[in-house]
Amino acid sequence: MYSDSEENYLKAIFHLERFSKEGVSTNAIAEQMQTKASSVTDMLKKLADKKLVNYIKYQGVTLTNQGKKTAASIIRKHRLWEVFLVEKLDFSWDEVHEIAEQLEHIASEKLVDRLDKHLDFPKFDPHGDPIPSKDGTFPERNKVLLSTLKAGESGICVGVKDTSTSFLKFLDKNGIALGITISVLDREEFDGSLEIKVGDEKMTISQLISSNLYLKTN
Amino acid sequence: MYSDSEENYLKAIFHLERFSKEGVSTNAIAEQMQTKASSVTDMLKKLADKKLVNYIKYQGVTLTNQGKKTAASIIRKHRLWEVFLVEKLDFSWDEVHEIAEQLEHIASEKLVDRLDKHLDFPKFDPHGDPIPSKDGTFPERNKVLLSTLKAGESGICVGVKDTSTSFLKFLDKNGIALGITISVLDREEFDGSLEIKVGDEKMTISQLISSNLYLKTN
DNA sequence: TTACTTTTTTAGTCTTGTCTAAATATATTT
DNA sequence: AAATATATTTAGACAAGACTAAAAAAGTAA
Ligand SMILES: [Mn+2]
Ligand SMILES: [Mn+2]
Ligand SMILES: [Mn+2]
Ligand SMILES: [Mn+2]
Numbered sequence: 001m002y003s004d005s006e007e008n009y010l011k012a013i014f015h016l017e018r019f020s021k022e023g024v025s026t027n028a029i030a031e032q033m034q035t036k037a038s039s040v041t042d043m044l045k046k047l048a049d050k051k052l053v054n055y056i057k058y059q060g061v062t063l064t065n066q067g068k069k070t071a072a073s074i075i076r077k078h079r080l081w082e083v084f085l086v087e088k089l090d091f092s093w094d095e096v097h098e099i100a101e102q103l104e105h106i107a108s109e110k111l112v113d114r115l116d117k118h119l120d121f122p123k124f125d126p127h128g129d130p131i132p133s134k135d136g137t138f139p140e141r142n143k144v145l146l147s148t149l150k151a152g153e154s155g156i157c158v159g160v161k162d163t164s165t166s167f168l169k170f171l172d173k174n175g176i177a178l179g180i181t182i183s184v185l186d187r188e189e190f191d192g193s194l195e196i197k198v199g200d201e202k203m204t205i206s207q208l209i210s211s212n213l214y215l216k217t218n
Numbered sequence: 219m220y221s222d223s224e225e226n227y228l229k230a231i232f233h234l235e236r237f238s239k240e241g242v243s244t245n246a247i248a249e250q251m252q253t254k255a256s257s258v259t260d261m262l263k264k265l266a267d268k269k270l271v272n273y274i275k276y277q278g279v280t281l282t283n284q285g286k287k288t289a290a291s292i293i294r295k296h297r298l299w300e301v302f303l304v305e306k307l308d309f310s311w312d313e314v315h316e317i318a319e320q321l322e323h324i325a326s327e328k329l330v331d332r333l334d335k336h337l338d339f340p341k342f343d344p345h346g347d348p349i350p351s352k353d354g355t356f357p358e359r360n361k362v363l364l365s366t367l368k369a370g371e372s373g374i375c376v377g378v379k380d381t382s383t384s385f386l387k388f389l390d391k392n393g394i395a396l397g398i399t400i401s402v403l404d405r406e407e408f409d410g411s412l413e414i415k416v417g418d419e420k421m422t423i424s425q426l427i428s429s430n431l432y433l434k435t436n
Numbered sequence: 437t438t439a440c441t442t443t444t445t446t447a448g449t450c451t452t453g454t455c456t457a458a459a460t461a462t463a464t465t466t
Numbered sequence: 467a468a469a470t471a472t473a474t475t476t477a478g479a480c481a482a483g484a485c486t487a488a489a490a491a492a493g494t495a496a
Contacts, residue, residue: 005453026474039454041475046452058461058474088306089332102324108317114307223483244444257484259445264482276444276491 002050004105007074008033009043010052013063014071023060072136073112078104079125080115086126087119093126094168127168128159128178128214144217146182147192147210154183155215162212170209175199182215220268222323225292226251227261228270229322231281232289241278290354291330296322297343298333304344305337311344312386345386346377346396346432362435364400365410365428372401373433380430388427393417400433 002010012032016024026044030037048055052067063071081103085091091099113134116122123139124130130138143158157180160167171177175198185202186195192207220228230250234242244262248255266273270285281289299321303309309317331352334340341357342348348356361376375398378385389395393416403420404413410425 003452027472035453036455037474038456038476042453085329089329089336091328091332095328099324099326099329102326106317106320106324108320110309110313111303111307111317114309118307221482245442253483254485255444256446256486260483 001107002052002070005043006047006050006052007070007105009040009047010063010067010071011074011078013053013061014068014075017063023054023056023062025060029061069136072132072138073134074104076132076134077106077112079129079131080112080119080122082125082127083119083122083131084115092168092172094165094172096126097163124159124178126178127163128157142216143214145211146184146194146196146213146215147207149184149194149215149217151184151186153217154181155217156181157213158216159214160212161214167212171213174203175201176213182213219325220270220288223261224265224268224270225288225323227258227265228281228285228289229292229296231271231279232286232293235281241272241274241280243278247279287354290350290356291352292322294350294352295324295330297347297349298330298337298340300343300345301337301340301349302333310386310390312383312390314344315381342377342396344396345381346375360434361432363429364402364412364414364431364433365425367402367412367433367435369402369405371435372399373435374399375431376434377432378430379432385430389431392421393419394431400431 009029012029013024016028016032020028026037026040029040029044033040044053044055044061047053047061047067051064052070053061053063055061078100081100082096085096085099086093122131124141128143130141132138141158144155145161146155149155157176157178159178160171176182180198183197184194185197188194192210193204194207194210195202195204196210197203227247230247231242234246234250238246244255244258247258247262251258262271262273262279265271265279265285269282270288271279271281273279296318299318300314303314303317304311340349342359346361348359350356359376362373363379364373367373375394375396377396378389394400398416401415402412403415406412410428411422412425412428413420413422414428
């Protein structure tokens with residue numbers, strides 16, 4: 001239906017739209033896609049011709065309903081494949097993104113449906129990110145950054161904000177994974193670092209760490 | 219590493235090489251790939267530059283060792299994914315080829331290894347075709363066409379020669395699948411049709427059917 | 437061997453997606 | 467408001483992969 005490149009642009013615009021009330025800028029897309037602004041302009045015209053984006057010269061773009069629907073379907077495929085790789089093929093959560101970037105472009109509605117069923121209809125991917133349903137709705141979950149908790153509070157790890165390999169490997173090394181309970185024992189106001197308990201282990205983490213971990217509080 | 223298009227050409231040449239002692243002709247490739255001879259010539263030059271084929275103008279092509287290795291790895295991926303689709307996602311054997319045509323181009327050695335393990339290292343795909351090992355060797359199996367059996371002989375169905383949807387659906391409808399035992403009750407010499415027993419059912423099949431079914435005889 | 441047919445290659449064009457360099461529009465300072 | 471800086475678009479080019487039409491080579495028949 002759409003080329004890999006078109007799909008990647010739609011996905012990038014979709015993600016950028018969540019952080020800007022205005023239309024998404026050409027430069028923002030260029031940075032996200034690791035490409036040049038002029039290439040973005042070219043593609044925006046093509047996507048506009050296909051009614052996937054609303055594009056006005058110099059004003060940035062927004063996705064049309066069709067564009068949103070398409071982007072959600074690609075994100076759905078990406079995250080379902082990530083679940084597959086972790087749950088069925090024993091990949092670790094820092095290895096799956098690159099492969100899912102390829103698998104998300106495989107076109108077969110039946111394949112996605114069967115995969116979804118095979119995985120028992122997961123609602124969240126290995127990084128805690130929501131998997132949109134077929135109609136494009138994203139499951140919501142109350143979650144807060146670990147950095148916002150006060151001493152004495154605790155919660156269950158349900159997601160990561162930073163999904164870089166180095167961060168994920170750090171978490172692995174320290175026994176932090178989705179589903180793990182984390183309690184804040186003490187907070188150092190000077191630098192925002194936290195003393196926390198992960199399982200039975202006590203450790204101290206920086207603000208950078210705590211502001212990239214999502215918890216579900218009770 | 220190589221583009222989807224390059225991989226598809228390598229695969230086509232690989233399959234055509236098995237039937238011709240000479241180099242594979244431009245027209246043969248064009249027909250197999252559903253493209254024009256001039257497009258094939260263009261691609262052969264590119265593949266020759268990359269040392270994947272031995273190409274001499276007007277003389278046809280053969281794969282180099284590197285070309286053979288690459289082709290085998292694509293076929294390996296294609297067939298492993300076909301097994302996955304049938305065994306894990308409950309697709310029928312007539313539905314998997316198209317999807318595998320896409321999945322075979324996903325690049326990740328680790329993914330293929332894990333998939334292989336997940337499927338318990340299958341040696342043959344859902345159509346009975348051999349799955350090459352990592353080093354490119356194809357498992358061999360003694361098999362004969364059902365059409366070559368005499369009255370009174372029998373064997374186990376281990377593969378199909380024609381893998382078209384219509385043929386596979388015909389087999390499904392008549393209870394013929396890999397692993398099923400088929401006995402030849404009688405042969406009509408006039409048109410080569412056979413009276414056979416499939417499980418407990420007796421039926422008569424044309425020469426066209428029997429010459430597309432592979433059996434392993436005892 | 438010459439004439440005719442078929443196969444293969446070449447020449448030139450097109451589309452997609454990318455790039456650089458230059459032009460133009462918008463935003464920010466002074 | 468004018469000058470300057472930044473963002474965006476345009477113009478022109480390129481590579482990959484495909485196509486058509488024409489030329490050239492190879493194969494076949496008379
Ligand atoms: Mn991902
Ligand atoms: Mn993810
Ligand atoms: Mn197949
Ligand atoms: Mn097959």
